[in-house]
Amino acid sequence: MLPDHAIHLAEKNAIHARRPAGGNPGPQGPAPGRARPLLRAALVTLSLLAAATGAAWLVQRQVDVARAARWPAPGQLVVAGAQRLHVHCMGAGGPTMVLEAGMGGWSQDWSLVQARLATQGRVCSYDRAGYGWSDDGPATCDGMAMVQQLRQALAAAHVDGPYLLAGHSMGGLLVGLYARSYPREVAGLAFVDAVGRDYAAQFASPAYRDFRAGLGRLLAMADTLAPLGIPQALGQPASLVAARLPAAVRGSAIDFSQRPRQYAALRAENAGFDAMLAQARRAGPLPHVPTVVLSSSVMRDFPPGLDSDAMRVAWQLNQDSIAREAGVRRVIFSDTGHFLHVERPDAVVAALAAWRRQVRVVNGRM
Template identity: 35%
Template sequence: MRTSRHRSLRAGLAAAAAFAALAVLSGIAYEQIGRYRAARDFPAPGKMVDIGGRRIQLDCRGAGSPTVVFEAGLSVDGSLSWTAVQPKIAAHTRACAYSRAGVMWSDPSNAPPGAAQAARDLRTALANAGERGPFVLVGQSLGGLYSLGFIRDFGAEVAGLVLVDPSHPEQVKRVASFMTESRSMRSRIGVALAPFGVLRAAAPVLLPQAPHRSAREMQAIRAFAPKSLRTQLAESDATDASLAEAKGFRDLGERPLVVLTAMAPYTAAELRGMKITPEQGLQVQALWKHMHEEIAAWSSRGRHLLVADAGHDIQLDRPQVVVDAVLSVVEAVRADGR
């Protein structure tokens, strides 16, 4: 009797192990097929630029000087972050959007993420693609800090700057009394399981249709989500280092600068995510506004504009506001004879 039970137990364990192995292999196959279809169905806009053994996706349009260069925030959409803005700028001057290493079409990098690495990649991609300054940088959120890093390292090539609801080097310290930063364990588990197709299967839920995006854009973003989400998590983990790196650089000279601040009240979902009350949300927004006033003062020609009806992604909620700000800086650079 005991032997029969042992045999049944062994048979059950063997069947479970075989099922698990089959599930893992099926997941790996699903992910590999998904990667193939992503590359086939959603080719990179612009071109893939070799920067020394790996490639960066760079999409440049239009003609004229200065060249506007867009830097996305902490997101998974790369150059697609600017689809509502770039074409309108390209009607007036050269305009380039790109995807950082490991996001969308761009190859991942073995180097730690951060402002310095992003600046080197972008500078090399622009140079290798034949794009020359003067540049007007447009950075959103964390991309604002990355733009400051580019100016610190390659400032002679940058003639103007637009910062779209940008990060501030001291933002974590200043809001610490209201909220603590948290990084979801579920995100880490999802990224760890990405090679087995888990993130790809969950992409429609994790990245629902956005109101300001076309269905095809969302399909492309989801198709590359397993790779992009891994990079987003790595950049998020490196945020403290990126903020610290930017603390010592606050001199933008006489460059024309526009800082845009999103002032729409936080949604209920945003308040839950930040674990704060509506009253605390108003206090955080006041701090955010004050930090942006400081950033605008880093240039003797800085302007600070409030966007009352836009959330953090102003380039999606109110793209024309961003377009107007960028074109005002382009005209100022031209008036300077750059």
């Protein structure tokens, strides 16, 4: 609350500002007797809003610190460039399968399939910068920088290649970029309802531009309000699947999905998305390695805006483009939305296990 002498000074300055040069009184506003209660009410309202905002920030900060401390990392933190990344490996036997989550996702997205795949060989998931147990990331993400960080993290975790790279959604774009840039480090590729480098070309230009702009505004708002706990209170976590994960990881996944840093990471990845597409288009072709393309059939659990008939057609064309470049027929999961590995883990495990066996045959490593 401002003291009375500050209010008197504000009133005096406001009255003086209304007088024109030369000292002649100009049009009169509210009389001083009326202006004072209005000004006092405005200042009180602003003070209360500032106090409420600060209190909300402090409460959310305390909640966030508690969430971070509640759950120990299941894997290891390794140095990768300017950040430490969390790498979680299970099983033994090569080639190692590396799981790349989609935009807004992290290692726990794969919890319904990773342990089961690890019964037949080593499988590693990880958290990109800003997610899960990894350090905070940059304000805007760069696709090639993310590829380099993954390479550094795998080396620091003593995970030898060549790798079986499996990526979901934007993660498919990243593993494709990895394979195009470092083909000798890749033994096989799996695209799980992935984004292809020709993704934007499948949309009508105005529709794509409007969709991307709308998503950008939504994520910017969520990132701005998350430190105050507003998206969390409205039931809008940064993850679409945390509440549907196995009981063993569900509590930590829900907690992480409501941390403000995850909203910031999601916004940063979306901000760099079109530049990632451009990097992939400039890169070389996919290597000739055993490849599988697994696709959804229902527009469910997609980003807001991908829900019209035109968008459905564009997504299927995107999947066709990936399969055509890889020279394979895509496998379409009936009545399944975007998160195949959450909705249909049995089928995904079977498909990826068969893919790994194919790689071993090709490389003479049965």
